[in-house]
Amino acid sequence: MTDSRASTTAASPPTDARYRRRSMWLDLIDESLASRPTLPGPIGVDVAIVGAGFTGLWTAYYLAKADPHLRIAVLEKEIAGFGASGRNGGCVSPFFPTSLETIAKRHGRGKALAMQRAMFDTVDEIGAVCAGEGIEARYRRGGYLSLATGAAQLARVREEAAYYHAWGVGDDEVMWLDADAVRGRLAVDGCLGGTYTTHCASLDPARVVRGLARVVEKLGVTIHEQTPVLSIENGKAVTAVGDVRAGVVVRGTEGFTPELPGARRDVIPTYSLMIATEPLPASFWNEVGWNNYETFTDGRHLYIYAMRTEDDRIALGGRGAPYHFNSKVRDEYEQVPGVHATLERVLKSLFPAARDAKITHRWGGSLGIPRDWFPSVGYDKTRGYAWGGGYVGDGVAGSNLAGRTLGDLINGRESELTALPWVDHRSPKWEPEPLRWLGVRTSLAIFASADTKEQKTGKPAGRAKLMKKVLPI
Numbered sequence: 054m055t056d057s058r059a060s061t062t063a064a065s066p067p068t069d070a071r072y073r074r075r076s077m078w079l080d081l082i083d084e085s086l087a088s089r090p091t092l093p094g095p096i097g098v099d100v101a102i103v104g105a106g107f108t109g110l111w112t113a114y115y116l117a118k119a120d121p122h123l124r125i126a127v128l129e130k131e132i133a134g135f136g137a138s139g140r141n142g143g144c145v146s147p148f149f150p151t152s153l154e155t156i157a158k159r160h161g162r163g164k165a166l167a168m169q170r171a172m173f174d175t176v177d178e179i180g181a182v183c184a185g186e187g188i189e190a191r192y193r194r195g196g197y198l199s200l201a202t203g204a205a206q207l208a209r210v211r212e213e214a215a216y217y218h219a220w221g222v223g224d225d226e227v228m229w230l231d232a233d234a235v236r237g238r239l240a241v242d243g244c245l246g247g248t249y250t251t252h253c254a255s256l257d258p259a260r261v262v263r264g265l266a267r268v269v270e271k272l273g274v275t276i277h278e279q280t281p282v283l284s285i286e287n288g289k290a291v292t293a294v295g296d297v298r299a300g301v302v303v304r305g306t307e308g309f310t311p312e313l314p315g316a317r318r319d320v321i322p323t324y325s326l327m328i329a330t331e332p333l334p335a336s337f338w339n340e341v342g343w344n345n346y347e348t349f350t351d352g353r354h355l356y357i358y359a360m361r362t363e364d365d366r367i368a369l370g371g372r373g374a375p376y377h378f379n380s381k382v383r384d385e386y387e388q389v390p391g392v393h394a395t396l397e398r399v400l401k402s403l404f405p406a407a408r409d410a411k412i413t414h415r416w417g418g419s420l421g422i423p424r425d426w427f428p429s430v431g432y433d434k435t436r437g438y439a440w441g442g443g444y445v446g447d448g449v450a451g452s453n454l455a456g457r458t459l460g461d462l463i464n465g466r467e468s469e470l471t472a473l474p475w476v477d478h479r480s481p482k483w484e485p486e487p488l489r490w491l492g493v494r495t496s497l498a499i500f501a502s503a504d505t506k507e508q509k510t511g512k513p514a515g516r517a518k519l520m521k522k523v524l525p526i
């Protein structure tokens with residue numbers, strides 16, 4: 054981080070409505086979204102955490118549990134859960150975005166497997182903590198389906214089960230299901246089969262992040278909302294009302310990171326957009342099943358994901374929103390009518406029985422993609438600086454693992470977690486503009502056209518495979 058100031062300015066006057074608009078989850082939560090008090094002036098603490106999303110709050114949680122005497126302050130520019138943590142697809146994804154081969158090449162096969170096992174274990178950890186702390190998570194451990202919804206996707210999706218088996222994951226953990234077996238769980242139109250993993254859950258992300266904020270407060274952590282951090286410097290977080298001096302400042306700003314000075318090229322803020330239907334009637338669920346609340350994706354290049362909510366809606370999201378020059382992050386980028394319309398078409402083609410369903414919510418948010426798709430956590434003791442992030446689209450579990458790992462790192466405790474290969478990993482910076490803009494836009498266009506071509510021809514599009522190697526988005 055450098056000394057220069059971020060362009061972040063004080064938030065516009067906060068209103069409950071401003072925050073409810075950010076996602077269906079925040080809209081439907083039965084609690085006030087009024088802000089907690091802002092930072093009154095300069096303070097000194099043991100740990101300052103920037104960002105009250107999952108990364109910041111899980112870190113606060115595990116630190117406070119390990120040492121109740123630590124003075125911990127969380128600094129949040131809006132409200133707890135304002136970012137991706139209050140908006141996401143609710144899938145507690147057990148996947149690590151970096152391929153196991155890539156991890157093994159640098160750190161050995163054992164470490165690659167340890168990383169994958171740690172992600173699997175995190176799915177249960179989140180459920181256990183939410184249950185233990187009385188967080189109304191709406192957690193359901195239904196597993197995850199990766200479906201082939203077209204001939205061109207079949208080979209790709211089928212490979213996934215074989216891939217994990219080759220890495221020693223059991224066939225009782227990840228398995229291939231033929232079309233009938235998938236239909237026994239979930240009737241998706243045109244599905245030709247799918248890979249199923251048991252290690253996944255769904256939850257209501259806003260209830261989890263907001264509940265977690267209350268839990269850490271009870272543990273003695275102070276959360277200052279409406280408190281933008283202008284820059285992070287050695288051992289201090291700079292705000293408009295004064296410095297927060299700390300033994301360590303933890304950065305948990307994910308998709309907003311490029312707005313901080315010195316961090317413009319650390320991750321690309323990539324918008325993922327979502328829609329949700331109205332609650333669907335029993336006749337729909339009788340036809341479709343989905344009684345175990347599996348989360349699912351399919352094998353298209355422009356990634357989609359979906360879940361059944363506790364109140365019987367379908368929430369479905371996907372990529373395709375444009376990247377904005379110089380990695381800008383703005384509220385207005387969350388509404389892209391063309392992409393929301395595409396998501397609606399996808400939802401209705403996968404579930405023809407929902408063709409007349411009303412779409413009640415359309416929203417989006419930004420997530421952080423590092424240049425090498427390798428998330429990381431780390432603690433630089435000499436600078437009094439720690440971080441966690443770059444989870445791509447797998448941050449619900451990733452951020453809990455980051456929080457636990459940062460807890461150990463900051464407490465100076467060597468553990469299985471601090472030996473994981475993402476600890477202290479440094480990703481290369483993204484290219485400067487205009488190269489970054491050109492590359493990301495081209496990549497998105499190639500994936501979109503590959504999906505259209507595959508739908509028409511039923512044959513895999515080779516250009517997309519090549520592009521995924523050069524610039525995965």
Ligand SMILES: Cc1cc2nc3c(=O)[nH]c(=O)nc-3n(C[C@H](O)[C@H](O)[C@H](O)COP(=O)(O)OP(=O)(O)OC[C@H]3O[C@@H](n4cnc5c(N)ncnc54)[C@H](O)[C@@H]3O)c2cc1C
Pocket residue numbers: 059061103104105106107108109128129130131132133134135136137138139140141142143144145146280281282283305306307308309310313324325326327358370417418419420421441442444445446447448449450451452
């Ligand atoms: C639409 C969408 C769907 C997704 N679906 C899934 C999914 O199904 N499964 C999955 O595993 N992952 C999913 N993800 C990704 C996942 O939500 C994120 O990886 C995860 O929530 C990141 O948590 P975080 O705390 O690091 O970041 P965030 O939740 O974004 O929190 C960062 C916080 O920092 C605050 N902040 C930023 N800058 C400053 C500053 N200068 N000063 C003070 N505060 C600041 C922000 O206001 C925000 O509250 C999705 C993301 C999106 C956007």
